[in-house]
Amino acid sequence: MNLNLHLKVWRQASPNAKGSFQDIEARDIPDHASFLEMMDIVNERLIADGKEPVAFDHDCREGICGMCSMVINGRPHGPERATTTCQLHMRKFRNGDTIWIEPFRARAFPVMKDLMVDRSAFDRIMAAGGFVSVRTGAPQDANALPIGKEVADAAMDAAACIGCGACVASCKNASAMLFVSAKIGQLNALPQGQPEKHRRTLGMVRQMDKEGFGNCTNQYECEAACPKDVSRTWIASMNKDFAVASGREALLASARERSEGD
Amino acid sequence: MRFLSSSIGKKIVVALTGLVLVGFVFGHMIGHLLMFAGPAAYNEYAHFLHTVGHGMGIWVARSVVFGSIIVHVLFTIQLTKQNRAARAEPYGYQHTQVASKSSRVMIISGLTLLSFFIYHILHFTVRVWHGFNQLPLFDLAGEKVFDAYQMMIKGFSFPLVTGFYILSMVFLCSHLSHGVASIPQTLGLNTEASGKLFKKLGLAFAFLILAGFSVVPLAINMGLVK
Amino acid sequence: MLDSKIPSGPLSEKWSKHKRDSKLINPKNKRKYTVIVVGSGLAGASAAASLSELGYKVKCFCFQDSPRRAHSIAAQGGINAAKNYQNDGDSIYRLFYDTIKGGDFRAREGNVYRLAEVSANIIDQCVAQGVPFAREYGGLLANRSFGGAQVSRTFYARGQTGQQLLLGAYSALSKEIASGNVQMYSRSEMLELVTVDGHAKGIITRNLTTGKVEAHAADCVLLCTGGYGNVFYLSTNAMGCNVTATWRAHKKGAFFANPCYTQIHPTCIPVSGDYQSKLTLMSESLRNDGRVWAPKKKGDNRHPSQIPEDERDYYLERKYPSFGNLAPRDISSRAAKEACDDGRGVGPGGRGVYLDFSEAIEKFGEQTIRERYGNLFDMYERITGENAYKQPMRIYPAVHYTMGGLWVDYNLMSNLPGLHVLGEANFSDHGANRLGASALMQGLADGYFVIPTTIANYLVTQKPGAITTDNAEFKRALEDVNARTHRLLNIKGKRSVDSFHRELGLLVWEKCGMARDFDGLTSALEKIPALRDEFWNNVNIPGSGEAVNQELEKAGRVADFLEFAELLCLDARHREESCGGHFRSEHQTEDGEAKRDDANFTYAAAWEHTGDFSKPSLHKEELQFEEVHLAVRSYK
Structure with missing residues (x-):
């Protein structure tokens, strides 16, 4: 079955240009097509009409690279639970539907063009501690460090995050707490991550603040929007880890001052 | 301090001061309910509050509560400003999936409660209206003490005052319904299971507070307590 | 004459010998060398991170908005390693032999043996980085079996092994970016290789955000830019995967080897219409529990549940009794094509066969199957609207991986001095067919363990920083x-x-x-x-x-x-x-x-660009088999 849809698409020529919604009629869209394939069809027609196609980020189109973004009818990645935009299929829409398509909106994710945003803030947060400092070639045998299945599974739950930024886009405050907590949580949960636990937590949270994301107000829109079902409990763990790390840092600093005073 | 300038640090302080205020609200409500035990019990309670620790106790309690309120309000205002700045441009199509209405109006309910709190202090603590300070003293087992019981009866005999009071309690209920459940999350105590439990407890607590605070003025207005 | 530079001596000692014989650069001098790494997938990210750890200055480029999004991320099934944790008789030699045989005796012995040898180190490295591999209750690593092997040597992280390994490599890269030793250029696409006197000394990139075309000079260039599967338009590759980097290098003189070795993956979701932009792979691991069949009758349009057992042709089990549904990818794919060519295909257009889990569900229960493959079943339902717990999946082969690539020697250097090629972009390790769970292994082997040793053999011959972008070639x-x-x-x-x-x-x-x-x-x-x-x-x-x-x-x-x-x-x-x-x-x-x-084609065909696309010139690298005997590949 084919669908006729009314699209309201955010068009913005460049980062500093003023954007606005453009009405586009998308006729005859096959319902087996994916949402991005619908966008492809629309773009082909725009090009044929001598107009600029809609710019949007996408790559793997199988729900894992985290490159596709867009907010569809107010929801990052659209209406389907635990599904990225690229895996959303048109059979979830009805003939005659109006669909609003907007970029992820956050001060920390500036719009580059149309639906494309700059998410490099996430890379900078990762560089502030999202790793285990292990040199290539140094490690022991992998099975020399047994890790309980529950711990490994929990770390995997956090590691499932694809870094798409839907948590930021959905949050009323454009907060990045779900992303950052998943990244911190994965490594802080594992024995390999223990030696740098405090440093990592402080570094990544401070970088997150610096990037201009908002604060968590415990509304959990992020969790509802997450295409990989990352849980809010990681945020709780991060809060605790941060409090402990901050306390430890303050104690160490005052101890240092005292010993320097001697 | 670096901790307080961070987003999570501020949130933790908001949660801790919130916890103090939750405790205060609960204790205050229990005190109110003593109205049903009669003038002697209520006035004894009021007198106790004013004399405990040679009269210092109440000032300690007041400082803690006032301090908590000030910090709670200042930090949430800061956080809210940051949050608004973080989403500079709003969505054309607004949609909310799971965030409760209460959670989205915390700043409004909170600021309303602040103004209520100021009014409430002027009303019953500073006693600027209705000549409460001229009330005849109450005989508490031979000791002449301030008649707080009569003050309550008089204070709530105006339907408009009662209405504003109960409306404020509705805001408090709304504020607590999100706030209480948020405390363990912000303090990092939540697991999957406890999160659900705290959500229910938070709601139950919020309604308990609403009921506890509303029942006294309503009873006074309906003439059940004289 | 192409010199593969395979070290002499017994197969099992070649790599140790080569490491011993390779040149060293002292730490103080390493800092003076700049290395360009194009691509940030498993090969690129691991190479950039490891080289930076050694002290080299690294400039890393990717066209995606973040290095974490390179298409290695999409690998689902797992990564092979000859750990023999299962005590099922695995060894370096067996992994080597399976890979050579799986590649239909068209790969280099020396490279493949090295790959098998370092496979175990990869797992150690990834675990140390915090890659959350699947584990058993005792806390040890879990393994699964995979196509083309009779031992369980595949390590996995749910259905997203590629993402977890890439995030591991990306975390190592992030660590080096933080240290200031790696400069990362995201949303930058390489559009030209720059050669100076025949040596690869830099690249030209386009900044995809500003459109600015920029020149970057270095002492050598590493291409880690993946395969060319998107020449088929529809493939399991990401939309952005392309041949541009390797093709530009080819036009500058690098030989392109064995481009005809393309891999078709047997278990993909069939095409549904002409608007289709890509094909989605369902992990090969599904074949551990799923049984592949087609109706015996031509044009059988009945619902699969209406087709009785004796009218189903479990053709893989019938033709290859010892490997059955786990036959290698090329064989399974062709068998599916045969069934469809024979008019026995199912689904729209008759281009599909069934992958049936009903027996496994009956045996282990739906819950177990859900635990093993839940995410894949969900994905299948999202795309097709069908529930694979209730009816068999429809699958069809799709282009997935390309074994061919730029020709490289044992040092992973192409015939152009200074141009090194890693991962899927080179041709060296998989012969004419790649076994499942071996791509991740090769990408990481090249990046973590091979190039950090071999790159010095070239760099030591070069004066660091001698060429800058002021050179006329730039x-x-x-x-x-x-x-x-x-x-x-x-x-x-x-x-x-x-x-x-x-x-x-x-x-x-x-x-x-x-x-x-x-x-x-x-x-x-x-x-x-x-x-x-x-x-x-x-x-x-x-x-x-x-x-x-x-x-x-x-x-x-x-x-x-x-x-x-x-x-x-x-x-x-x-x-x-x-x-x-x-x-x-x-x-x-x-x-x-x-x-x-074997008499006429036991060689790698390395093509040189001549300026006329229809007349490239052929260079042959004869494949020497010292250890294994060429045999007819049999999975029966």
Whole structure:
């Protein structure tokens, strides 16, 4: 079955240009097509009409690279639970539907063009501690460090995050707490991550603040929007880890001052 | 301090001061309910509050509560400003999936409660209206003490005052319904299971507070307590 | 004459010997060398991180918005390693042998043995980084079996092993970015290789955000840019995967080896319509519990549940009793094609066969199957709208991986001095067919363990920083790139870039896909230049080059595919044998199996660009088999 849809698409020529919604009629869209394939069809027609196609980020189109973004009818990645935009299929829409398509909106994710945003803030947060400092070639045998299945599974739950930024886009405050907590949580949960636990937590949270994301107000829109079902409990763990790390840092600093005073 | 300038640090302080205020609200409500035990019990309670620790106790309690309120309000205002700045441009199509209405109006309910709190202090603590300070003293087992019981009866005999009071309690209920459940999350105590439990407890607590605070003025207005 | 530089001596000691014999650069001098790494997938990210740890200055480039998004991320099933944690008789030799045999005896012994040797270190490395591999209750690592092997040596992280390994490599890269030793250029696409006196000394990139074309000089260049599967338009590759980096290098003199070795993955979701933009792979691990079948009767349109057991043909189990549903990818794919060519295909267009879990669900319960493959079943339902717990999945082969790539020697250096090629972009380790769970292994082996040792053999011969972007070659390359962009933007024709790509893909898929023959390839070779001509006269690219322009990005890639496709078909036509992923219909046994011609084709075909796409010149690297005996591959 084919669908006729009314699209309201955010068009913005460049980062500093003023954007606005453009009405586009998308006729005859096959319902087996994916949402991005619908966008492809629309773009082909725009090009044929001598107009600029809609710019949007996408790559793997199988729900894992985290490159596709867009907010569809107010929801990052659209209406389907635990599904990225690229895996959303048109059979979830009805003939005659109006669909609003907007970029992820956050001060920390500036719009580059149309639906494309700059998410490099996430890379900078990762560089502030999202790793285990292990040199290539140094490690022991992998099975020399047994890790309980529950711990490994929990770390995997956090590691499932694809870094798409839907948590930021959905949050009323454009907060990045779900992303950052998943990244911190994965490594802080594992024995390999223990030696740098405090440093990592402080570094990544401070970088997150610096990037201009908002604060968590415990509304959990992020969790509802997450295409990989990352849980809010990681945020709780991060809060605790941060409090402990901050306390430890303050104690160490005052101890240092005292010993320097001697 | 670096901790307080961070987003999570501020949130933790908001949660801790919130916890103090939750405790205060609960204790205050229990005190109110003593109205049903009669003038002697209520006035004894009021007198106790004013004399405990040679009269210092109440000032300690007041400082803690006032301090908590000030910090709670200042930090949430800061956080809210940051949050608004973080989403500079709003969505054309607004949609909310799971965030409760209460959670989205915390700043409004909170600021309303602040103004209520100021009014409430002027009303019953500073006693600027209705000549409460001229009330005849109450005989508490031979000791002449301030008649707080009569003050309550008089204070709530105006339907408009009662209405504003109960409306404020509705805001408090709304504020607590999100706030209480948020405390363990912000303090990092939540697991999957406890999160659900705290959500229910938070709601139950919020309604308990609403009921506890509303029942006294309503009873006074309906003439059940004289 | 191509010198593979395989060290002498017994197979099992070659790598140790080579490490011993390789040159060293002292730490103080390492800092003076700059290395360009193009691509940030498993090979690129691991190489960039490891080289930076050693002290080299690294500039790393990717076209995605973050290095974490490279297409290695999409690998689902797992990564092989000869750990023998299962005590099931695995060893380095067995992994080596399985890989050589799986590659249909068209890979280099020395490289493959090295790959098997370092496989165990990869797992150690990844675990140390915090990669959350699946574990048993005792806390030890879990393994699963995979196509083409009879031991359980595959390590996995749910259905997203690729993402977890890439995030591990990306975390190592992030650590080095933080240290300031790696400079990362995201949203930057390499458009030209710069050679100075025949040595690779830099690249020209386009900043995809600003459109700015920039020159970058270094002491050597590493291409880690993946495969060319998107020449078929529809493939399991990401939309951005392209041949541009390796093709540009080829046009600058690097030999392209064995392009005809393309892998078709047997378990993908069938095509549903002509709007389709990509094909989705369902992990091969599904074949551990799923049974593949097609109806025995032609044109059987009944619902699968209505087809009784004795009217189903479990053709893999029937033809290959000892490997059954776990037969290697090329064999499984062709068997599916045969069933469909025979008119027994299912689903729209009759291009599909069933992958049935009913028996496994009955045996282990739906819950167990859900735990093992839940995410895959969910994905299948999202895409097709069908519930695979209730009815069999429909699957069909799709282009997945390309074994061919730029020719490299044992040091992973191409014939162009200084140009190193890692991961899927090179040709060296998988022969004519890659076994499941071996791509991740190769990418990481190259990046973590091989290049950090071998790169010094080249660098030690070079004075660090001798070439800068002031060199005339950089100016010329910049002008070339700008002229090309200008030309593309000013064609202003009638057809979209995608329409050309789609047409090319369909043509290559039909004539050079799962089965090829001389006549078909010849007709493709006639059509490709014509299509290329039309592209350069009739493509329509809106917008300018001075800002984000996704059509321009695609156009550059498709233009290169249009040239590359010709080499692909030429190579396929020249190789008059069937081996691995290259199946020539003229060369098959009576029961339809691939028939190799070891007497005439035991070589890697490395093609040199001559300026005329139709007449590349062929260089042969004869494959020496000292350890294994060439045998007819049998999975029966």
